[in-house]
Every structure is written in structure tokens, then in C-alpha cells.
Amino acid sequence: MARTSAAGGPGATDEVVAWRPPRVPGISEVLHASFGTHGYPVHTHSTWTLLIVDDGAVRYDLDRRPHGTEEAPVTLLPPGIAHDGRAASGSGFRKRVLYLDPGQLDAARLGQDGVGPAVDRPAIADPVLHRRLDELHRILTDPDAGLHAESRLALVVERLTRHLAPARGSGGTGPGDGLAGRLRELLDARTVDGVTLDEAGRLLHAHPGHLVRSFSRRFGLPPHRYLDARRVEHARALLLDGLPPAAAAATAGFHDQAHLHRRFVRLLGVTPGRYARSGTRTR
Missing domain, CATH: 1.10.10.60 (Homeodomain-like)
Structure with a gap:
């Protein structure tokens, strides 16, 4: 798979590679992208958006509150919550994203329909999780990843659940109310x-x-x-x-x-x- 070596500066050609990994339940899409100029308008996903930034940095508003990928190496954006995205500087950014099916993170067990903790703390400072995500992305470039990718995904989800679990039982109004x-x-x-x-x-x-x-x-x-x-x-x-x-x-x-x-x-x-x-x- 071809990759860009850097994000590219203003005016550079944006690069996007996206695919649906075969035989890996739980991942609806994989996206590897470099953006020098593009900014995401406000939008939502029906999936969890799990991303790591390999070069540059991204600033974004999640539920109208400002955040940035400089805060931690892993970012988790929950389903159904509005967010945008743009380069933190003129040098652009390069990212890798997994779009996870909503059921991968147990909403009933995490509280607030599974989105409260991620809305409050989308940045996850966990080097182990970052390493596991990096490994999973590398495996997913192989069309025959199959069980190997499933196993790595299970470890990633386990780690995410650990980060979200402390907010278990928190109150408040969920997005479906x-x-x-x-x-x-x-x-x-x-x-x-x-x-x-x-x-x-x-x-x-x-x-x-x-x-x-x-x-x-x-x-x-x-x-x-x-x-x-x-x-x-x-x-x-x-x-x-x-x-x-x-x-x-x-x-x-x-x-x-x-x-x-x-x-x-x-x-x-x-x-x-x-x-x-x-x-x-x-x-």
C-alpha cells in the first residue's frame, strides 16, 4: 500500500486510502490520510472513531468543546456526537483511523449510552494502547489478516474499555433522550x-x-x-x-x-x- 512520508504543507496534494477489512468483524472501515489543506466541517458518525496522528497535529471541537491531538497519542470520538477537524498548524497532518462498530464498546456497561466518558475525555494518554493500534493498522494492510487482526482488535477494545469504565454509572441525559x-x-x-x-x-x-x-x-x-x-x-x-x-x-x-x-x-x-x-x- 502506498503511503505519504509526511503530511505535506499548504497546497500539497491530500492523500486518502480507505478500505473495509475482510473477515474482521467490528471494524467498519480503515482510513489512512494525509491532509495539508482540508478541514473537516462539523459532522457525526454512527461508529466510534479511533485515531492516531503520525505527523503534525489536529485541532477539533467535540460537542462544541475544543480539543487537540497534542493532548495524548490516541483519540476516541463517540458515535452521534458532532465534531470537526483541522490541522493545528500550516504543516498539515497524517493520521490513521479505525471506525469501530458501536457494539464494540458496551454502552450498557459504560454508562451514559457509552458516550459520556469519551465526550469528556476523548484524548487517551496510553502508550500501550497506541502501540497496539499501530500494530493493528500494520496487520490490517494484509487482506488475509483475518484472525490475527481480530485478536489484536480484541486487545485494543479491552484497553479502551478500561479507560472508559471509571465513568460507569454516571448520570446525565443521554443523546437518545x-x-x-x-x-x-x-x-x-x-x-x-x-x-x-x-x-x-x-x-x-x-x-x-x-x-x-x-x-x-x-x-x-x-x-x-x-x-x-x-x-x-x-x-x-x-x-x-x-x-x-x-x-x-x-x-x-x-x-x-x-x-x-x-x-x-x-x-x-x-x-x-x-x-x-x-x-x-x-x-
Whole structure:
């Protein structure tokens, strides 16, 4: 697999390699990327985002609170919580990311639907965890990793659980509670077909304006931006499974390929076609 040797400065070509590892349950996607200029707008994932930065540093707001990867070598971002991302300096950054299925971290055992500790403490200062992640990423570049990668993933998840467990039993309102949570559930169920605010208002017995305010206040981005991010996430999986961009656009709920292209580039800094081709380099 080709890699960049450094993040590259302003104006440098951004590099993205993404793939879905075969026979490794629990990992929905692997992404290795170098960005000199791209900044991530506010968005969410349905997965846990586990990343290490190999060169440079990333600044980000998580749930509208500022953080940076300089704080610790490992960063864990929980599902459903709004965040952005940008280079901490003009030299850009190079990162490796695992997108973990939500069930990999036991929400019932971790408290607050599994997101409270990670929202409060996304930076994890654990050299052992960092080393295990580095090893896992190296193994995942082998298409036949199989059981070896599963074993390494189990060690990573065990270590993450240890870091999140101290917050067990903490109180507070989880992201699925209240009107905003019900609207998010509706958007998740209608990701492809979509839903108008008027229809959502009728279904949830709330004024559309109140829906937008409640959702934006709770999740840090308006409903349409959340829906865009979910559709892009769906399209990413389809592209890495080999679906052409036009078909992925239609299947994920975009009006057409051009609509997918605009949203994809805005969020990920690369075109859908380039993203899809990057996955073939690991097969």
C-alpha cells in the first residue's frame, strides 16, 4: 500500500486510502490520510472513531468543546456526537483511523449510552494502547489478516474499555433522550428516503422550528447537516464495496451523482471516485 512520508504543507496534494477489512468483524472501515489543506466541517458518525496522528497535529471541537491531538497519542470520538477537524498548524497532518462498530464498546456497561466518558475525555494518554493500534493498522494492510487482526482488535477494545469504565454509572441525559433524540432516531430510520421538517413535526408533535433548535442545541449541528453526514457515511461503505459513484449516490439517498460529489468533497476532501479507487490498493 502506498503511503505519504509526511503530511505535506499548504497546497500539497491530500492523500486518502480507505478500505473495509475482510473477515474482521467490528471494524467498519480503515482510513489512512494525509491532509495539508482540508478541514473537516462539523459532522457525526454512527461508529466510534479511533485515531492516531503520525505527523503534525489536529485541532477539533467535540460537542462544541475544543480539543487537540497534542493532548495524548490516541483519540476516541463517540458515535452521534458532532465534531470537526483541522490541522493545528500550516504543516498539515497524517493520521490513521479505525471506525469501530458501536457494539464494540458496551454502552450498557459504560454508562451514559457509552458516550459520556469519551465526550469528556476523548484524548487517551496510553502508550500501550497506541502501540497496539499501530500494530493493528500494520496487520490490517494484509487482506488475509483475518484472525490475527481480530485478536489484536480484541486487545485494543479491552484497553479502551478500561479507560472508559471509571465513568460507569454516571448520570446525565443521554443523546437518545428527549425531542432531539427522537428526531435523530427518525433521521436514522429515514436516511435514504429523507423526511421533511413538516412531516417530522407532525410525527413528533412539535413545531418544525422547535425541532431545529432542539436538535442543533443537543447535537451541535442542524438536522440537514446530520442527514448529509449519515448519507455520506452510507455512500462510503457502498463505494468501498465496489458500487460505482452514480449507483452509490442513488442508493444512499442523494439526488444524483453531482449531489454526492459536492457533499463528499466538502466532508472528506476527496472525490467519491478517488475514494473508491483508494480501497483497491489494499486488495
